[in-house]
Amino acid sequence: VIIPTGQYQLVTAAMAMTLAAMGGSFVFFVLMREKVALRYRSSIVIAAVVVGIAAFHYSRVLASWADAFQFRDGAYVASGAPFFEAYRYADWLVTVPLLLAQLVLALGMTGPKARSLIVRLSVAAAAMIALGYPGEVINTTSSRLIWGLAGCVPFAYILYVLWVELGRSLLDQTREVALTVSYARWMLLLTWTIYPVSYFVPLLGLDPATTEAVRQVGYSLADLVAKPGYGLLIYRIARLKTEADEAELTSVGDDVRRLAHV
Amino acid sequence: VIIPTGQYQLVTAAMAMTLAAMGGSFVFFVLMREKVALRYRSSIVIAAVVVGIAAFHYSRVLASWADAFQFRDGAYVASGAPFFEAYRYADWLVTVPLLLAQLVLALGMTGPKARSLIVRLSVAAAAMIALGYPGEVINTTSSRLIWGLAGCVPFAYILYVLWVELGRSLLDQTREVALTVSYARWMLLLTWTIYPVSYFVPLLGLDPATTEAVRQVGYSLADLVAKPGYGLLIYRIARLKTEADEAELTSVGDDVRRLAHV
Numbered sequence: 352v353i354i355p356t357g358q359y360q361l362v363t364a365a366m367a368m369t370l371a372a373m374g375g376s377f378v379f380f381v382l383m384r385e386k387v388a389l390r391y392r393s394s395i396v397i398a399a400v401v402v403g404i405a406a407f408h409y410s411r412v413l414a415s416w417a418d419a420f421q422f423r424d425g426a427y428v429a430s431g432a433p434f435f436e437a438y439r440y441a442d443w444l445v446t447v448p449l450l451l452a453q454l455v456l457a458l459g460m461t462g463p464k465a466r467s468l469i470v471r472l473s474v475a476a477a478a479m480i481a482l483g484y485p486g487e488v489i490n491t492t493s494s495r496l497i498w499g500l501a502g503c504v505p506f507a508y509i510l511y512v513l514w515v516e517l518g519r520s521l522l523d524q525t526r527e528v529a530l531t532v533s534y535a536r537w538m539l540l541l542t543w544t545i546y547p548v549s550y551f552v553p554l555l556g557l558d559p560a561t562t563e564a565v566r567q568v569g570y571s572l573a574d575l576v577a578k579p580g581y582g583l584l585i586y587r588i589a590r591l592k593t594e595a596d597e598a599e600l601t602s603v604g605d606d607v608r609r610l611a612h613v
Numbered sequence: 614v615i616i617p618t619g620q621y622q623l624v625t626a627a628m629a630m631t632l633a634a635m636g637g638s639f640v641f642f643v644l645m646r647e648k649v650a651l652r653y654r655s656s657i658v659i660a661a662v663v664v665g666i667a668a669f670h671y672s673r674v675l676a677s678w679a680d681a682f683q684f685r686d687g688a689y690v691a692s693g694a695p696f697f698e699a700y701r702y703a704d705w706l707v708t709v710p711l712l713l714a715q716l717v718l719a720l721g722m723t724g725p726k727a728r729s730l731i732v733r734l735s736v737a738a739a740a741m742i743a744l745g746y747p748g749e750v751i752n753t754t755s756s757r758l759i760w761g762l763a764g765c766v767p768f769a770y771i772l773y774v775l776w777v778e779l780g781r782s783l784l785d786q787t788r789e790v791a792l793t794v795s796y797a798r799w800m801l802l803l804t805w806t807i808y809p810v811s812y813f814v815p816l817l818g819l820d821p822a823t824t825e826a827v828r829q830v831g832y833s834l835a836d837l838v839a840k841p842g843y844g845l846l847i848y849r850i851a852r853l854k855t856e857a858d859e860a861e862l863t864s865v866g867d868d869v870r871r872l873a874h875v
Contacts, residue, residue, distance in 0.1 A: 356695050357750055364699035371669045372707055375662040382643065382658045386651055422694045 352429040354420060358564040359427040365571040366413045373406035376579035383586065388596055391589040394457035398582035401446045401453070405578050408442035411435070416567070436487055439570060443480045448473035450581060451509070454535060457588040458528070460520065472512055475505040483550060492554055499550055510540065528591050535584040538576065545573035614691045616682060620826040621689040627833040628675045635668035638841035645848060650858055653851040656719035660844035663708045663715070667840050670704035673697065678829070698749055701832060705742045710735035712843060713771070716797060719850040720790070722782065734774055737767040745812060754816055761812055772802065790853050797846040800838065807835035 354362075380399035387395050412435070419434040420427040451472040455465050479502045486498030513536050521529045549569035553562055616624075642661035649657050674697070681696040682689040713734040717727050741764045748760030775798050783791040811831035815824050 360695070360697055360699040363697065364703040367670065367673055367700060368703035368707055371666040371704070374669060375666040375707070378643070378665055379658055379662050382646060382661070383655060386654070 352559045352563065354427040354560040354564065356422075356426060358560060359420065362564050362567045362571075363413070363416065365568045366409060366416060369571040369575050370406055370409035370413060372575055372579050373402045373409060376402045376582055377406060380582060380586065386593070387586070387589040388593040390596070391457055391459050391592050394453045394585050394589050395582075397449050397453050397456065398585050401449050402578050402582060404446055405442055405574060408438050409574075411438045437484075440480060440484045440487070444477055446578065447476040447480060450539070450577070451476055451513075453582070453585045454513075454517070454532070454588075457585045457592070458520070458524065458532070459592055464520075468512065468516065472509060475508045475512070478502075479505040479509070487550070490553070495551065495554060499547060503547070506543070513539070525591070525595060528588060528595075531584055531588050531591065535581060535588070538581050538584060542573050542577040542581070545569055549573070614821045614825065616689040616822040616826065618684075618688060620822060621682065624826050624829045624833075625675070625678065627830045628671060628678060631833040631837050632668055632671035632675060634837055634841050635664045635671060638664045638844055639668060642844060642848065648855070649848070649851040650855040652858070653719055653721050653854050656715045656847050656851050657844075659711050659715050659718065660847050663711050664840050664844060666708055667704055667836060670700050671836075673700045699746075702742060702746045702749070706739060708840065709738040709742060712801070712839065713738055713775075715844070715847045716775075716779070716794070716850075719847045719854070720782070720786065720794070721854055730774065730778065734771060737770045737774070740764075741767040741771070749812070752815070757813065757816060761809060765809070768805070775801070787853070787857060790850060790857075793846055793850045793853065797843060797850070800843050800846060804835050804839040804843070807831055811835070 377399055380395050380402065384392055384395045384399070415435040415438065418432045419430055421430045422428075452469045455468050455472070460468070482498055482502035482505070484498075486495040486502075489495075489498075517532075517536075521532055524532070549566045552566050552569070555562070557565070639661055642657055642664065646654055646657045646661070677697040677700065680694045681692055683692045684690075714731045717730050717734070722730070744760055744764035744767070746760075748757040748764075751757075751760075779794075779798075783794055786794070808831075811828045814828050814831070817824070819827070
């Protein structure tokens with residue numbers, strides 16, 4: 352495989368930018384957790400954990416990408432060392448269940464209902480990633496189709512839980528919180544459809560260099576929106592819940608003061 | 614391309630100094646955030662995120678610069694490995710929108726008006742960077758002119774928003790805050806004109822070594838003023854706002870004490 356310099360630089364820059372954004376959002380979530388009430392804080396701490404883990408995996412992806420190609424005669428030529436796609440799957444296996452848990456925790460849900468939601472969403476997310484991986488490794492048209500479609504079954508279940516089950520609990524939330532949760536859900540749905548597109552790009556019959564460039568840039572941009580971008584929506588939900596709690600406390604305080612004067 | 618040792622060292626030292634300043638200001642912003650009230654804190658946290666991301670990209674720029682040249686026969690000769698200008702664009706694509714958001718957040722603006730300002734400034738900033746990149750890659754006189762001038766359109770829009778729209782909201786601020794915002798705006802305008810100058814240097818017909826040296830030193834110094842320097846002004850705005858809030862709280866406290874004595 353020979354990759355033109357422009358395409359190679361684009362992939363490298365996309366990976367580096369995503370790594371930088373993961374590190375930057377890690378700092379943001381760690382420092383801004385102070386503005387989120389303790390009751391919702393696990394959501395923002397998990398957002399920090401997710402982007403921190405992703406930053407580490409991206410540093411490995413970037414090093415593996417640099418290893419897999421050598422600059423020779425004006426282009427980047429496969430060095431023989433394989434590119435470790437496996438780092439991406441290792442990352443997703445840990446971070447995708449955590450992304451779903453963030454949403455439940457930002458809403459301040461607790462007890463058996465919240466635990467059941469988190470467990471079922473996590474298992475489905477892990478199954479979705481694990482089912483996709485064999486197709487990536489075997490890398491034939493039929494295996495990519497079979498394992499890829501198998502991975503869509505838990506994906507459909509996740510969408511069902513987010514829209515139907517979680518949807519019901521949104522009736523108790525303020526309009527602004529419900530709206531932000533709705534944005535977060537759509538962000539998951541839209542960015543998570545970039546992953547299967549990148550996954551199925553090898554079936555389009557493009558030349559190998561373009562296939563690899565499109566896939567890697569696609570995965571990097573999807574991770575950028577799905578982790579730091581989604582994390583910002585989680586932060587906003589946690590802040591809205593915190594503000595609502597503070598407003599309620601203030602009004603309780605006013606009542607107490609009024610009673611004391613009577 | 615052969616770069617004389619003096620010029621090569623100058624570029625390397627400028628990049629290293631900028632990297633060090635990004636790291637140094639990262640520590641400053643992280644630790645000094647405690648002096649900024651929670652209400653304005655996101656501005657200083659984002660200042661830390663911006664210089665942190667830039668520090669990472671500068672470490673890549675510096676490594677790529679070292680790769681791209683070899684010392685031979687008393688001068689630095691192109692090694693064949695291309696210099697990754699793409700890292701600069703990847704950095705700007707993430708950090709320039711954040712620089713503009715800092716200004717809005719330091720003023721404590723919230724609600725739909727602030728969100729609209731941040732979204733429009735961010736989109737314009739990203740468009741400005743993305744439009745400049747093709748001219749850098751294609752690297753002919755006409756492409757540099759066309760894409761460079763195209764990038765000036767969103768730049769003009771950003772200036773309009775900062776001077777006219779944001780200008781209006783400055784009427785509610787104290788004289789000192791308005792003055793500091795005005796400095797920050799001029800700093801953006803002046804440093805951001807260094808970038809197009811560096812961008813258009815290849816059109817001047819200087820020898821390739823001087824062209825590269827002037828460009829790289831220009832970009833590095835511009836980043837130094839536009840990120841850590843500008844961040845210090847943001848810190849000052851956030852501090853002034855914090856002090857004004859504290860003064861108001863003190864005067865409320867005085868009123869309460871006076872009432873209690875009546």
